[in-house]
Amino acid sequence: MKLLRFFSGRPASASVARERLQILLAHERGLLGQPDLVLRLREEILAAVSRHVALDPDKVIVRLDRGEHVSTLEVDIEVPNAPALAAAG
Amino acid sequence: MAKVLVVTSGKGGVGKTTSTAALGAALAQAGKKVVVVDFDVGLRNLDLVLGAERRVVFDLINVVQGVAKLPQALIRDKRLENLWLLPASQTRDKDALTEEGISRVIAELRPNFDYILCDSPAGIERGATLAMRFADEAIIVTNPEVSSVRDSDRIIGMLDSKTVKAERGERVAKHVLITRYDPARAARGEMLSIDDVLEILATPLLGIIPESQDVLRASNVGSPVTLNSPASSPARAYTDATRRLLGETVAMTVPAQRVGLMNRLLGRRAA
Numbered sequence: 001m002k003l004l005r006f007f008s009g010r011p012a013s014a015s016v017a018r019e020r021l022q023i024l025l026a027h028e029r030g031l032l033g034q035p036d037l038v039l040r041l042r043e044e045i046l047a048a049v050s051r052h053v054a055l056d057p058d059k060v061i062v063r064l065d066r067g068e069h070v071s072t073l074e075v076d077i078e079v080p081n082a083p084a085l086a087a088a089g
Numbered sequence: 090m091a092k093v094l095v096v097t098s099g100k101g102g103v104g105k106t107t108s109t110a111a112l113g114a115a116l117a118q119a120g121k122k123v124v125v126v127d128f129d130v131g132l133r134n135l136d137l138v139l140g141a142e143r144r145v146v147f148d149l150i151n152v153v154q155g156v157a158k159l160p161q162a163l164i165r166d167k168r169l170e171n172l173w174l175l176p177a178s179q180t181r182d183k184d185a186l187t188e189e190g191i192s193r194v195i196a197e198l199r200p201n202f203d204y205i206l207c208d209s210p211a212g213i214e215r216g217a218t219l220a221m222r223f224a225d226e227a228i229i230v231t232n233p234e235v236s237s238v239r240d241s242d243r244i245i246g247m248l249d250s251k252t253v254k255a256e257r258g259e260r261v262a263k264h265v266l267i268t269r270y271d272p273a274r275a276a277r278g279e280m281l282s283i284d285d286v287l288e289i290l291a292t293p294l295l296g297i298i299p300e301s302q303d304v305l306r307a308s309n310v311g312s313p314v315t316l317n318s319p320a321s322s323p324a325r326a327y328t329d330a331t332r333r334l335l336g337e338t339v340a341m342t343v344p345a346q347r348v349g350l351m352n353r354l355l356g357r358r359a360a
Contacts, residue, residue, distance in 0.1 A: 012278025017235050018285045025242050025289065065288065 022063055045075060053079055091124075091202040093195060094334075095224040097248075099240025101211030103232045104268035107304055107314070109208040110138045111324070112228070114313035115331035117171035121203040124163065124173040126194075128220035129210040130186055133177035139166065140311025141174050150178035153190030159197050168316060173202075186219055195223045213243060221252055226262040226334075228295060232269045233281040238289055241265070245292060264295035266330060271300045272346040283343060296330030298323050299344035 027039055042062040049055055059078035065071060096109045106129075113125040126149065127135035136142045141164050147157035152175070159175075166172035175194075178185065198205050209220035221227060227248050231241040245263060254261045267286060274280040287294055298304075303321040307314035315324045315331075322344060329339045 014275075014278045014281050014285065017281050018289070021235055021238055021281075021289055024239065028239075028242070029246070 019061065019063065022065070041073070041075075045077070049077060049079075055079070091199045091205045092225050093199075093205045093207065093223050094226045094228060095207040095209055095221040095248075096228045096230060097209040097217060097221055097244050098211065098230040098237070099213060099217075099244040100232075100237045103230050103237050104298070104304070105211070105230050106134050106138050106208055107308055108228070108230050108266060108268060108298070108327070109135060109206050110313040111304075111307075111315050111327040112331055112334070113172055113204075113206045114166075114169060115315045115328050116204050116206075116334070117166070117169040118315060118328075119331060119335060120171065121335075122171050122201070123204045123206065124175055124198055124202050125206045125208060126175040126198075127177035127208050128186075128216055129177045129208065130183055130216055131177075131179065131181045132210070133179060135208050136164075136174060136176045137311060138308050139172075139174055139313065141166070141176070142311070145176045148176045148178040149194065150180060150182075150185045152194055153186060159194065168312070183215060186216065188219060188222060191219050192223065213247065217244075218247065218251055221248055221261075223253055224248070224261050225254065226264070228264050228266050229290070229292065230266050230268055231286060231290070233267060233275070233283070233286050235281070238281065238286055241290055245290060263292045264334070265290055265292045266295045266298065268298040269300045270297050270344055272344045276346055294341065295333055296326050297341070297343055298326045298330075 042060060045062065046055065046057060046060050049060075055077070061076040063074040063076065065074065096105050096112070098105050109125055113123050116123045125135060125139070127133050128149070129135070130150065133148070136145050144164050147162035149162065151157040152159050152162045162175055164174045164176065166174065195205065207220045207224065210216040229241050229244060231237050248261045248263060249255050252261050265287065267283060270283070271280055275282055283294070283297060299322050301321065301323045303318045304314050304323050307317040310317060314321065315327050318324055326342070326344070329342070332339045
């Protein structure tokens, strides 16, 4: 199954569900009392990186994992390769 | 003195009532004196799942309003002498339940039972907040599916803020019970995994109940699944969950996919 998925290039829907939930709940829970912190962070990170690199907004993933004591913020940005960089420069 | 447990979820249709019946029965089978209280005013169903629907005379609201005394409203299970039911009312007047009234009923039940299981209505309205109000512990029933997990998260927030225990600065102990788990879909990556759900909700796991015809059959005949088909996989999962509630350490079994005979002969494995 995993091989099939690898070749079809489509993620299984469960992982999509997980990411959507995490973004949504981070928003709803209001990390550190700021209800839209994750969304704001995502927008500002996107804006900062976009000043230097042509980015596909969909390739920026901001993930928040809530733990008992510590939460981690994971930022995953897919940056295009050299030709696209040159075009952006 | 009884421990008060609320069975809650936020979302409807995830299996709160069947889980309340199964856990209540399993606790009674383990020798504990249990009362299950149906908080679903206007839509009572716990009596039906327990097969006591024709024995309801008085209900929770009658007791709250002083029309009946608590012993008159309690229905003793015909199969398990340790299990009692306090049914909900059919009335549509949701305001008939008051916090003060529920407080009195719980206080009167506490000295006489080991466990009080409150079956919460769906939603986050008054009925659900009253069902969790006096809880010592909470069982959050969750399906591995986005809307259910989202609502569970919401309910967890309420358990941490809107209960008497929370207001005293104490914590309501919380457990997640994953129901309607479909191993085949999970294996194909089409269903949130157990780990996903637990990581998102950051709450310990009480048990995993597989999606099963046995649960529906048990409801059909009005007998909790742990009584109706004790050897079935959901019944075993509920029994294990109950033992964990009682403080035992029981290894967690994730329901596995049944591999058909043909596939086994052909040497195919579940992905």
